[in-house]
Amino acid sequence: MTTGVDPLSKTPLPPSSSGPPSTPGGASRTPSIYLDEPGRKPAPVLEVGALAWIRNNLFRTWFDTLLTVAASVFAVSTVVGLLRWVFVEANWYAIIFNLRLLMVGRFEQEYEWRAQLALLLFAFVGGFTLAAFSRLTRTALVLIAVVVLMVFALPPIINATIALPSTYLAAGNVEIASGSATEAAQPQLAFFGLQGEEIRIDVASDLSGDDAALADMHGFGDVAANTLRAGAEGRLNLQEQRETLELRLSGDALTTNQREQFTAELERIQIPEAFTDTYSVNQVPVLVRVLNGESGDVLAEGVVEQGGNPLLLTLPEDGWFIIEKTPAEGGGEGVTLLETQGIYPVIQRDTTRLIDDENTASGTRRESVTEFIRFSDMVMTEADRPSGENGDVPIVQIVDVRYRGDTLFPHYLRLYVSLFFRLIDVAVLLIVIAVGVGYIASLLVERFFPDVEQPRGRPQRWAVWMLFAAPVVAFIILYGIGGPLPFTDTQRWGGLLLTIFLSISGIVLSFPLGLLLALGRRSSLPVISQFSTLYIEFVRGVPLITVLFMSQLLVPLVSPALAEVPNIIRAMIGIILFSAAYLAENVRGGLQSVPRGQIEAAKALSLSQAQISLFITLPQALRAVIPALVGQFISLFKDTSLVAIVGLSDLLGIAQIIYAQVEFIGLRREVLLFVALIYFVFCYSMGAVSRQIERTGSGVMRRQQI
């Protein structure tokens, strides 16, 4: 409210107006006996500036103030919770290790350059279109520069300033029990490293104080070390639980029911002895040996104990190594945690690779390879794991050693941000360059081939043609034409690539059918219009998933020739048939908006019916429905996620595949959030473009014409 009532002043000012809360400034309009007294008018109310904005938008009435308080509590808690999860709790390596899978699925690795080329093509066309219809602002340029700089500059800076987290390895001769799990320390572990890397092995003396210190382990750890940490943390949790229960039971704000329940719970809680005492953590000296994985030569040997010297070693060559850690003779029973630098968990992945083979018809064959990827820097090796007497020497696997404890922010930067940026840096640079080249090309076209009638007319026309041509060219690049561009296996397409492919092909290929249906529905011929109406209404009345299923079922049954049609094409047919009905309705809306006079004028010029449709009504109708078509494209883009149900691996399908893998179990949140983010970025930006067109483009043009 905007009044100047001061309850404490001796000569009060008029009370606030009788108007509703939403009519500010009512006081000045209310007639009052005080207003005509000189010098008694209320001070002018501030209507501009930040303070006025805050008052008008956040504290207009008392109810508004309440709302603001409630909403800010909600917003702050949500945002803080989300940020905490993203930076502390989430394990982003599921995304980092599967970025390729999420982007292109199992697209042949050797043809990956084709996917990249298609991406660059789109970037080029995007830049060209941008320059044709709009201009980059200085802010946008600065923003792009900052992003590129960040992507390239951050990883080296981070890597130089932040050390990798340590890996904790347990050594000992007792079984560690935590909850229902029992684990013994592994005497040997394999790891791989590169020549010149330094290995440092020491006792983790930071963790030897008490259980709280033990539970505070941040970094990687092998199974036994993790069991120890989890046990200590569990014990602390139990202690806290017991204290809470005792506190609540001591008060009288409990129902009878709760009192019984809490008492029973309290009786059930049994807190084990401190883990540091039970397993005499870090009390036992450990004999550590580092062996060459292939030859078994001892590279370094030494006893590591608390207060002693660390074992240091520089790796002489690339390859697998084995660390052997056994309690030293006569050291007694217990577990010792080794804090190591340079030994990092490894992920094992089976993949196929195309190799030359003259014996086969095609001259090549696929062979499965086992890759090992080091977590810390994504260094890869295909060398076989070292094996001992009992089979393969266990490796510090990612499935055991997922980063433990809440991620420290420096570790978050080092493990996730740095790696992610290094994965995408080249792509980002190339995209920016391609957009820039397109942008400059558009400017050059305008400079050297100016259109006399309309500024930027020529680049705009070219841009439209490019927008239509780009998907076709991209498809040819990806699918192949034989010869220098061999066909790729569509069954292996997946991820974002498949999602984009299905939605673009869905909208583009449904165009002919959709146009025919729209014209058919408006036709004066009853059979044709009835048929079109029937088709459109039938398809619009059933869920997409049933159409997809039906096309999956029917296509191979229609004729034996179609029995081998790949899954993707079947899904595509379903999507096209579905999308055509919606497209027809959108186009019909556009056709209805074309004024009758246009058709009459065309008839007066003795144009035939086909000519009228082709040259008069359709161009105007299509121009009018561009925003609606973008809207349809957005919903189709989202709807393609349904192909995951019929077994295709689009973005959602890939996400399902990823979190079903053993390595990434329990990481659903991260994967789904990332997938949702991709969808969001695409849909939101398309929606923004659509709104832009509606404001400035076809819609405005249409309104001016009518």
Place this chain on the structure above:
Amino acid sequence: MQNRASPSPLLNILRDERFIQAILQIIFALVVVTVFALIAVSVTDSLRDANLTPSFSYLNNRAGFDIGENPGWYTSDNTFFEAFVVGLINTLRIVVVGLILATIIGVFVGIFLLSSNFLLRTIARVYVEILRNTPLAVQLTVWYFIVMFSLPVVQRSITLPNESVLFLAFRWLLYPILVWLILSYAKGRLNWRVAVMTVAAAAFMIEGGFWLAVRSVDWAAVPGKADLLDPVFLLYMLASLAAMAAAWRFTAPADLRGLRQPALGILLGQLVGGLLLYFNLVPLAALRVEVFPLIYANNRGFVFPQILTTGRFNEWMAFVIVGIVVAAFIITYFRRVVEQTGRPIPYGRYALLSVIGFAVVGWVLVRAEPAPATIPVDQEGEITYLPIAEARSNDLLTTREEALYSRSPLLFILPERTGLNFRVGLRVSPEYMALLLGLAIYTSAFIAEIVRAGIQAVPYGQVEAARSIGLPYTRVLRLIVLPQALRVIIPPLGNQYLNLTKNSSLAVLIAFADLFQVTRTIMNTSGQSVPGMLMVMLTYLVLSLIIATGTNWFNRRLRFVTN
């Protein structure tokens, strides 16, 4: 002209545009029919080759599979058709509740989108954008595999409200009275800052008085023996009197004169209250209220309170129906009176009063009938007659039986947990809940946008005109804005209802046994894929048609009546 030889009639016919069109249409129809027939024949042939001749006779065979979510009568011995019906029932359960939920959330968010409060409308905008721009399939996966999976085990169920004990102090009764006094004075004239300050000052005095009283009361002493000359008490009395004097002075100006009465009333009230408290004449202790949860949520689903009809429900219902009939009479009669005389008669309120009155009277009368002295109880196959209280204390009554012999016509039963299970309460599976929430919240984002656009479509001049003839804000909204906005809202809203219905088939992602999911199981079990899919499509088509017809009917009713 006449000299010219007229062309043969055959040529005339061939040149006739209508004839050409007819021929073209016939050819088109023939082509379409042939194509469809060819497809049908070849599909049938292929299926016959695979020994799966399509037919609908398999529907009478034994289904042989269980459905997790079934209405109770279904077992694996039922037929395929009955399994299909179970799927349909589940779909309808989702759709009906989902439509209502989505509409409620959507309308609220739509209004929030137009709020003058920046924070609120930004939150609503973010809500809408996030939900609209991510696929429903992803959202459903999140709802089920993340939200539902991260719910705790039964023993640690999330409860709403938490089981707890509340202490309600009697003096808090003063606050509602205070607020009511201020509001009754205010009626749009009061500055909110003055109101807040008054409440704050009064709260300070009430709480201060209470604190003083508690402080000086000797808990062991007999009530009424407090010392009148206790300096703290004297100070309190003096402060109260000073406050009254200050209030008198403060309300001297003419335009604040109206405040005088409530202000003095409040202060006097708290003075008397303080005295009463001080001499221990009102209970100092608070009322102890035990709060029991309404809703439990755990990884095995949700449990809601249940409303049970008892043996006396029908008798009560008779009263209610009489009330409704009377209300109908009131409405028809008074509406005519209003139309003819223009007298403002709040007949809607009378009608409501009639229904409520009959319902309440009926409730009292029905309850007045005494409960049967003894009831038959099945005790290990033997039926014995026991008093209700005894049967209940021995845990011999099922919820249903208890409801049957209850004196009230309706029972509102809170969920009750016994160990790992719930004895009473409406149990809902996590799959149902995930699908319901996912669908309703996804659709609500679209409905919110529709509501926002609808309200914005009403020209602001309408509101101003309504305000200028003196309609209060609520009636402007109810009589002017909403009816006009509804005309814009209804058609796209109907589309969203259709979408929700069709989207319910995504239940397959989270293995909820809806129509589509059950049919998939039927297809796998019986091998009859194409007929099964056709049945599903036709059922969805019928559902869509029903919703579309409903929307159109409603839309027609809302159209402008123009002469």
